[in-house]
Amino acid sequence: MIFVENLEKYNLHYPANVAIICCRYEERTNLMAAAWHTQLSHDPPLYGISVSPKRFTHDLVLVSKEFTVNFLRFDQSRLAAFVGKTSGRDIDKINVFEIDLFDGKNVKAPVLKSAYAAYECKLIDFRKTGDHTFFVGKIVGVHYDPNAFSPFLNIAPTLYLGSDMYVTSDFSTKRLHDERQVKEYLSKWVQGD
Numbered sequence: 001m002i003f004v005e006n007l008e009k010y011n012l013h014y015p016a017n018v019a020i021i022c023c024r025y026e027e028r029t030n031l032m033a034a035a036w037h038t039q040l041s042h043d044p045p046l047y048g049i050s051v052s053p054k055r056f057t058h059d060l061v062l063v064s065k066e067f068t069v070n071f072l073r074f075d076q077s078r079l080a081a082f083v084g085k086t087s088g089r090d091i092d093k094i095n096v097f098e099i100d101l102f103d104g105k106n107v108k109a110p111v112l113k114s115a116y117a118a119y120e121c122k123l124i125d126f127r128k129t130g131d132h133t134f135f136v137g138k139i140v141g142v143h144y145d146p147n148a149f150s151p152f153l154n155i156a157p158t159l160y161l162g163s164d165m166y167v168t169s170d171f172s173t174k175r176l177h178d179e180r181q182v183k184e185y186l187s188k189w190v191q192g193d
């Protein structure tokens, strides 16, 4: 492996599942693509998104204190590119890209109709993390297409590789928890200690 102190872009951990962040404040609705997001806690259920202050979404989330996190099938990747390359400051993305939304049940932020799953989140905390703001949302509702899960995800999701490249999963799967082998390793480790 090569060692470097700095990279121009820290994309080596990609692919990342692409989320579409939807938000609404008064009459204004907007959405953007996000690759930087993560589950934070089971109980309470918390979900975090990292958004640059340059984004219009940033300001709408700050004032509305709500957002939804929506996940896309691979054949919808174009939507991520559309809403991830244009700003709600310049255009009304919902009209321009003819995006179908429906109202959230427990938040005013809308949900993407074509998403295979979506979390409704209420903002409970945020902090500046370098050049982004990390928003912590409490999940107050979940939408999902039951056909997309059996019980694990069974449809091709949109994943981001960086540099405007998208990829999906080939669904090679393995269940890896061999209790017997783990015990063997542990017993060797304890004996050798």
Ligand SMILES: Cc1cc2nc3c(=O)[nH]c(=O)nc-3n(C[C@H](O)[C@H](O)[C@H](O)COP(=O)(O)O)c2cc1C
Pocket: 018, 030, 031, 032, 033, 034, 035, 036, 037, 050, 051, 052, 054, 055, 056, 057, 058, 080, 081, 083, 084, 085, 086, 087, 088, 089, 132, 160
């Ligand atoms: C695939 C993809 C992932 C992105 N991930 C993020 C992200 O995690 N955080 C962020 O602040 N911007 C991210 N962006 C950039 C925003 O989506 C983009 O700047 C968008 O135009 C912001 O729209 P807005 O100004 O309407 O909020 C991403 C863009 C793409 C295409």
